[in-house]
Amino acid sequence: MADLRRVDEVVWEIGADARADMRVPARVFADGRLLEAIRGDDALTQLQNVATLPGIVEAAIAMPDVHQGYGFPVGTVAATELPDGVVSPGGVGYDINCGVRLLALPLTRRELGERKQALVHEISRRVPAGAGRNGKTRLRPPDLDRVLVNGPRALVEHHGIGLAEDVEATESRGRIDGADPAEVSQRARERGAPQLGTMGSGNHFVELQFVRRLHDAGAALEHEQVTVLIHSGSRGLGHQVCTDFVKRMDAQLDARGIVLPDRQLSCAPVSSDDGRAYLAAMAAAANFAWANRHAIAHAVREAVRTVLGDRAAAGTRQVYDVAHNVAKLESHGGRELCVHRKGATRALPGQPVFIPGSMGTASFVLTGRPKAMDTTFGTVCHGAGRALSRTRARKQVEGAELRRQLEAQGITVRSPSNRGLAEEAPFAYKDVQAVVDVVVRAGLADPVAELEPIGVVKG
Amino acid sequence: MFHWAEHTGELELEIDAATEHGVYQDAVRAMAELLGGDRPPQGRPASRRVTVAARDRPRLLVELLAELAFLAERDGFVPDTLEGLTAGPTALDASVRGWIGDPASLVKAATYHRLCFEPCDGVWHARAVLDV
Numbered sequence: 001m002a003d004l005r006r007v008d009e010v011v012w013e014i015g016a017d018a019r020a021d022m023r024v025p026a027r028v029f030a031d032g033r034l035l036e037a038i039r040g041d042d043a044l045t046q047l048q049n050v051a052t053l054p055g056i057v058e059a060a061i062a063m064p065d066v067h068q069g070y071g072f073p074v075g076t077v078a079a080t081e082l083p084d085g086v087v088s089p090g091g092v093g094y095d096i097n098c099g100v101r102l103l104a105l106p107l108t109r110r111e112l113g114e115r116k117q118a119l120v121h122e123i124s125r126r127v128p129a130g131a132g133r134n135g136k137t138r139l140r141p142p143d144l145d146r147v148l149v150n151g152p153r154a155l156v157e158h159h160g161i162g163l164a165e166d167v168e169a170t171e172s173r174g175r176i177d178g179a180d181p182a183e184v185s186q187r188a189r190e191r192g193a194p195q196l197g198t199m200g201s202g203n204h205f206v207e208l209q210f211v212r213r214l215h216d217a218g219a220a221l222e223h224e225q226v227t228v229l230i231h232s233g234s235r236g237l238g239h240q241v242c243t244d245f246v247k248r249m250d251a252q253l254d255a256r257g258i259v260l261p262d263r264q265l266s267c268a269p270v271s272s273d274d275g276r277a278y279l280a281a282m283a284a285a286a287n288f289a290w291a292n293r294h295a296i297a298h299a300v301r302e303a304v305r306t307v308l309g310d311r312a313a314a315g316t317r318q319v320y321d322v323a324h325n326v327a328k329l330e331s332h333g334g335r336e337l338c339v340h341r342k343g344a345t346r347a348l349p350g351q352p353v354f355i356p357g358s359m360g361t362a363s364f365v366l367t368g369r370p371k372a373m374d375t376t377f378g379t380v381c382h383g384a385g386r387a388l389s390r391t392r393a394r395k396q397v398e399g400a401e402l403r404r405q406l407e408a409q410g411i412t413v414r415s416p417s418n419r420g421l422a423e424e425a426p427f428a429y430k431d432v433q434a435v436v437d438v439v440v441r442a443g444l445a446d447p448v449a450e451l452e453p454i455g456v457v458k459g
Numbered sequence: 460m461f462h463w464a465e466h467t468g469e470l471e472l473e474i475d476a477a478t479e480h481g482v483y484q485d486a487v488r489a490m491a492e493l494l495g496g497d498r499p500p501q502g503r504p505a506s507r508r509v510t511v512a513a514r515d516r517p518r519l520l521v522e523l524l525a526e527l528a529f530l531a532e533r534d535g536f537v538p539d540t541l542e543g544l545t546a547g548p549t550a551l552d553a554s555v556r557g558w559i560g561d562p563a564s565l566v567k568a569a570t571y572h573r574l575c576f577e578p579c580d581g582v583w584h585a586r587a588v589l590d591v
Contacts, residue, residue: 041467068467070572070588094567094590191532201564202591236532239567239590243525250571251514264572264588389465390591417563419496 004028004035004044010438013059014048021261022051027059029376029442034064037387037430041068043075049261050078055085055269057337061376063344064438065385065430069093071264074343074386077379082329082336086258086267087275089245089282091340092327096241096282097289098233099171099323099345100354101297102365105304106315108224109210109454115307116208117412120455122303123206123228124414127296128198129459135197137161137295144193148184151175151287152294162298163318170321171346174290176328180280184237185244188281192237192288197295201417201459203424204232206300207356208412208455209363215447220319221365227451228316229363230296231356232459233325234289241285245278270329270338279327286326293321319365320352324382332377339377347372347380347445355436358384358429359421360406362452364436366445380439384432393428394419406456415458424458461485466588471573472524474585479516480544482576482585486520487541487555490527493589494562495537502560507536512550516576519551520585524569527555528589531562566591 004012007027012035014026026047030038038044043066050060050072057079066075071090080086105112112119128135137159139147146154151174155161167174199206207229214223221227234241250266252274253259258267268274297318305313324345330337347353347368355364361384372378388396397405399418402425406413415421439445464471470493474485507530511522530536538557545552567590576585 043467070469070570070590074468090570090572187529191529236565236567240529243568246571250518262572263574264570266571386467389467390470391463391465417496420564 010442014044016051019048022048024051024056025059026051028062028066029438030064031434031438034430034434034438038066043068043073046071046073047076049265050076052261053078053080053086053088053265053267054258055080057081057335063381064435065343065381065383067386069342071262072340072342075381076342077339077344077377079332079337079339079377080270082338083271084269085338087270087278087327087338088265088267088340089242089249089278090264090266091342092242092282093325093342094239094242095233095325096238097286097323098325099289099293099321100356101230101293101321102319102354103228103297103300103316104221104319105226105228106312107226107308109226110224112226116455119303119307120208120412120414120457122307123300124457126299126303127206127457129457130201130416134194135295137196139193139196144189145181147291148181148284148287149179151290155291155294162294166294166297166318169318170290171323174287174294176283176286178280179283179287181284183277183281184241184284188237188240188244191240192235195235196292197299198235199232199296199459200235201420204459205359206230206296206457207453209451209453211449212362212452213450215449219365219448221449228300229354229356229451230293230300232293232296234285235292237288238285241281245281249274282327286323290321322346322353330377332373337377341379343382344379345382346378348378349373353380353445355381355432356383357432358426359424359456359458360409360411360426360453361432362450364432364450365448366436366439367448368445369443371443372445376444380444381435384429384435386428387430388428390423393425394422396427397422397425411453412455413458421458461489470589470591472587472589475582477582479583480546482520482583483523483544483546483551484541486523487527487538490524491538491557493564493566494531496563498563500537500539500558502535502558505536505559506554506556509555510552514549516548517574519549520576520587521569521571521574523551524587524589528566528569532565535559535561537562564591
């Protein structure tokens with residue numbers, strides 16, 4: 001591993017001359033302690049691999065929650081210049097538009113009181129979680145096409161699911177332009193269509209929280225207010241879109257004269273037929289993901305209605321919804337770029353950003369700052385970031401024991417899988433407070449609020 | 460013989476087998492463990508014909524794993540054993556026996572990252588990283 005040069009208090013860099021195939025430096029936002037954790041796996045080598053992509057500009061940038069992935073490390077931003085810079089499906093990931101949505105309920109933790117258990121139970125009853133669970137909304141092929149093109153707005157207009165104001169409080173209003181359902185394979189449709197409104201497994205969750213600390217008095221949140229954080233993505237539909245296009249672009253690498261250090265970085269120029277087709281399919285999957293979180297939010301509102309009544313349901317509003325696995329065509333510094341955010345969150349100045357902690361630890365609300373536009377293409381981290389493998393986490397704690405520990409902390413837990421619960425143990429993640437501190441010290445975002453978990457429904 | 464190597468974010472499958480066909484047999488066993496979880500088979504017995512093609516052995520292994528991931532997600536099919544296997548460097552055909560039920564977990568994808576499938580020191584060695 002090439003030596004990292006310290007650029008400033010929380011920025012480190014591997015020069016572009018560290019490897020003959022690197023086109024730009026590899027840059028890391030971290031403090032000394034996080035950097036030790038980051039050095040502990042293959043993330044920095046993978047970041048240098050990203051720096052070899054044709055058309056990449058400025059740097060391959062790692063956020064403080066970065067960890068080893070496949071192709072791109074998780075927690076990376078990479079921008080390529082149009083028209084001939086490449087788009088890499090692996091640089092978005094299989095869970096296209098995995099992201100988080102925050103709802104704010106019109107009551108405090110004290111007012112929720114003893115009804116917390118019932119609310120967590122009702123959410124778990126209404127939001128299918130775990131492997132292969134199907135959703136309650138059946139989409140016929142034309143319905144699915146409308147969702148692929150228009151995202152959650154199609155659910156509001158054609159199915160009466162959710163609210164129009166939720167769509168307005170969503171990144172890109174829940175719709176990336178240029179989605180083409182014809183570029184979404186039959187296999188992707190078969191995997192994903194039944195799954196609308198489902199959470200999935202792995203690190204996906206619906207968490208009940210309260211605002212334990214408010215840094216910004218002008219924020220649209222109040223001290224002690226109850227919130228719900230939803231983390232999910234495009235389910236099997238997005239997974240298959242990525243699979244299809246990694247394979248398709250891999251088959252053309254030699255013909256395009258693209259040489260890569262890792263074939264999972266397979267890519268094609270944005271201006272090519274394959275590049276355009278991928279972006280059209282990815283947009284469709286991203287729109288499906290926003291519709292998925294929209295349907296989950298609707299189910300949460302119905303759970304609130306059942307347990308807390310109509311007024312509480314009517315007063316439950318969406319704070320924002322933001323993606324952390326997506327590629328977008330954006331203008332930065334007068335250049336037209338394809339910005340890949342893989343486990344990284346768009347953070348435009350003033351835009352809300354949600355950083356989930358590990359299970360049992362606080363999550364954070366931030367807002368983007370102008371400096372992020374200058375240094376990270378308007379991007380911050382996306383979570384705590386794994387520090388231990390799933391295997392190692394399971395060796396250190398049993399799911400049933402972890403469930404007892406969380407309940408002892410006052411966190412109600414609903415999960416169909418003890419094994420899955422153990423894999424997501426808090427100690428398997430980096431310190432989310434340290435991750436957020438780096439982002440704030442780097443001037444990329446301002447802190448707004450800290451949210452403490454009081455209940456969790458795990459996939 | 461297969462095992463799961465350390466990988467912070469995902470699952471890295473390592474296989475060493477005496478024969479090329481043994482690699483595929485072990486790949487199915489690994490997916491059976493992953494999709495079936497710790498519990499005994501539950502659900503009705505079933506089999507699925509799997510026919511995949513690719514331009515080389517490593518990609519062929521990815522195609523097999525991807526097919527099993529797809530069948531688990533669409534049909535709830537959890538594999539158990541591979542039968543009637545015919546496989547060359549670029550094509551594979553087999554019947555996979557298993558059961559239809561409720562998989563313990565799903566696999567998002569089989570990736571090309573660190574992918575290999577080659578003879579090494581008298582055995583066939585293969586590796587594939589799965590996104591879970």
